[in-house]
Amino acid sequence: MNTDAIAQNLAYYDQLTPDNCAMLLIDHQAGLFLGVKSIDQQILKNNVIGLAKTAKVFNLPTVLFTSSAKGPNGPTIPEIKELFPEHKIYDRSPINLWNDPECLQAVKDTNRKKLIMAAITTDVCLAFPALAAIKAGYDVYAVIDASGTWTAQAELATVMRLTQAGVIMTNWIAVAAELKHDEDRKTSAGMNRAFGEHMGLYDFLGDIAAAGH
Secondary structure, three states: OOHHHHHHHHHOOOOOOOOOEEEEEEOOEHHHHOOOOOOOHHHHHHHHHHHHHHHHHOOOOEEEEEEOOOOOOOOEOHHHHHHOOOOOEEEEOOOOHHHOHHHHHHHHOOOOOEEEEEEEOHHHHHHHHHHHHHHOOOEEEEEHHHOEOOOHHHHHHHHHHHHHHOOEEEOHHHHHHHHHOOOOOOOHHHHHHHHHHHOHHHHHHHHHHHOOO
């Protein structure tokens, strides 16, 4: 993305809505989780599932990807597959999903120009398609706490690289809150349930409300 385009992106706030974005969940595979050191693996798994439930609550076009799933990377974690039992999982050999024609077509078929992405690993399987999508004219939201990699240094370097390219760095709770928008919407109950399951604060608040305080 050129300097003018980055400046334009920073000049205004264009809110995520259930009608303008798609979710890409990239390589959340059992074998890859084992190598993550930039974030606690159980916290990462919790955040990934919370993000996936967010996509489900708001009925976002959601595309699931794996790389070499029959090898040591292993399958997509079962919690994601259970949330999207009818979804095809796009397995690929190119490292960058953008270089796989079938994967790229799946992204295009969402018909959304805002892409929410999370991946293992942050520095490769998130960074490469995020940069390619920016170049292709998409708005990209990288969900950093639902992504992970081998070292904290690699994570930091990737955050800096993606930010400089115009990728919007965010976390799963911020994505959910932005999509939620208003407590009076019909989707609020489902999202609050997911918050309670994956963000302890909401579970405690629910206990307080139930007690009548």
